[in-house]
Amino acid sequence: MVYKDETGKFIHVSGDSVMRNFFLPPFCQVLQQEWSTDLKKEHVNFESVWKFDVRPSYMKYEFNCRTIDNVELVVDVSFYWKIVDVMEMIQHTADAPGDICTHARSMIIQAVSNITLMEFLESFNDIIRRGAGVASHNPAEATRMWKQSEQSLEQKKAFYAEQRVARAGLDRERTPLEERELVDSNFEKAKHDVEAAEKLFSTMELRAHAVPDTFYNERGVELMSVEVLQFNCSNSETDKTLQAPSTPTPPHCNAL
Numbered sequence: 001m002v003y004k005d006e007t008g009k010f011i012h013v014s015g016d017s018v019m020r021n022f023f024l025p026p027f028c029q030v031l032q033q034e035w036s037t038d039l040k041k042e043h044v045n046f047e048s049v050w051k052f053d054v055r056p057s058y059m060k061y062e063f064n065c066r067t068i069d070n071v072e073l074v075v076d077v078s079f080y081w082k083i084v085d086v087m088e089m090i091q092h093t094a095d096a097p098g099d100i101c102t103h104a105r106s107m108i109i110q111a112v113s114n115i116t117l118m119e120f121l122e123s124f125n126d127i128i129r130r131g132a133g134v135a136s137h138n139p140a141e142a143t144r145m146w147k148q149s150e151q152s153l154e155q156k157k158a159f160y161a162e163q164r165v166a167r168a169g170l171d172r173e174r175t176p177l178e179e180r181e182l183v184d185s186n187f188e189k190a191k192h193d194v195e196a197a198e199k200l201f202s203t204m205e206l207r208a209h210a211v212p213d214t215f216y217n218e219r220g221v222e223l224m225s226v227e228v229l230q231f232n233c234s235n236s237e238t239d240k241t242l243q244a245p246s247t248p249t250p251p252h253c254n255a256l
Contacts, residue, residue, distance in 0.1 A: 001051050002031040002090055012087050014054075031090060036098040043098060052089075056082040056224060059097055063105045064234060065112040067120055072234040073112070077128060079104070080225040088220030096221055103215050104132040104223065125228050132226045133213040146204040153197040160190040 002012050006027035013022065024030065030050050038045040039062045059079050066072045081100060083089055093099045111131030112120060120127060167187045172180055216223050 002086060004029045004031060010087065010090065014086070033090070033094050033096075035095055036101075041098045041101040043095065046095070052083055052086050054083045054086070056080060059101075060229070061101045061104075063101075063108075065105075065109045067112055067117045068114055069116045071117045073120070073231050074234050075108075075128070075231040076229045078227045078229055079132075079223060080227075081221060081223050083220060084217075084222050085220035088218070090220075092219045096219065099219060100216070100221060100223060104226070107131045107133055107213070124231065128228050129226050132223060133216070134223055134226050142204070146201075149197070149201045149204040153194070153201045156190070156193045156197045160187075160194045163187045163190040 001014075002010050003024060005011055005025065010031065011028075032048050032050045034043070034046040035049050036043045036046050039060060041061055057080075059081070060076065061079060062074065062076045064072055064074055079100060081097075083096070089096055108128055108131035111127055115127065163183075163186050167183050170180065170183055175183075
């Protein structure tokens with residue numbers, strides 16, 4: 001807990017300190033904060049907190065985000081977080097859960113807005129975790145992976161160029177069908193591999209030059225993990241359209 005003395009100075013008292021048991025001195029006031037408890041962390045419902053539990057704990061959060069192909073999703077997540085520094089927390093925020101959720105939502109919305117619905121469905125947990133800033137930023141490791149993806153891209157481009165030359169020089173009238181199909185298959189595979197390698201390279205490049213998110217550290221808290229509990233399309237008509245037989249992909253949003 002924290003209390004304010006007669007001069008306005010904050011005094012931190014914890015179970016492992018000398019002042020574990022004490023009487024509140026005269027003219028002092030126990031510090032209380034109002035923490036959001038509603039699902040969307042809009043401070044509609046809140047609780048008064050004056051004993052700060054520094055053990056890790058869970059909290060649920062719901063928010064909306066929109067993909068680049070204009071599909072609005074309602075995402076329900078669980079945050080596992082803890083207080084690292086009580087004094088930093090009380091000096092930089094009056095609602096730690098609300099601040100964590102608001103910041104994470106802002107970053108996740110940016111991440112989701114750059115991908116399609118199908119890309120989100122393929123790796124929604126990773127996207128949400130990276131967007132929330134859970135994955136620790138290791139500059140050396142990020143640079144190594146960026147260089148590695150660059151080498152892989154160059155190799156795949158070289159192989160694609162070879163397959164393109166082989167396909168262009170193919171005599172389709174005299175070459176057996178089986179051999180033509182093999183050349184075409186190799187060409188398409190090489191093309192697909194290059195596209196995937198370019199996408200991976202772009203991602204690794206962004207990570208290598210990313211600035212570490214210091215938001216949580218500055219507020220004396222740590223966001224340890226994020227798990228997606230469920231998500232669905234906010235528009236029921238969108239769900240119906242995505243589930244129509246003419247749609248070539250299995251797009252039902254309610255994936256969990």
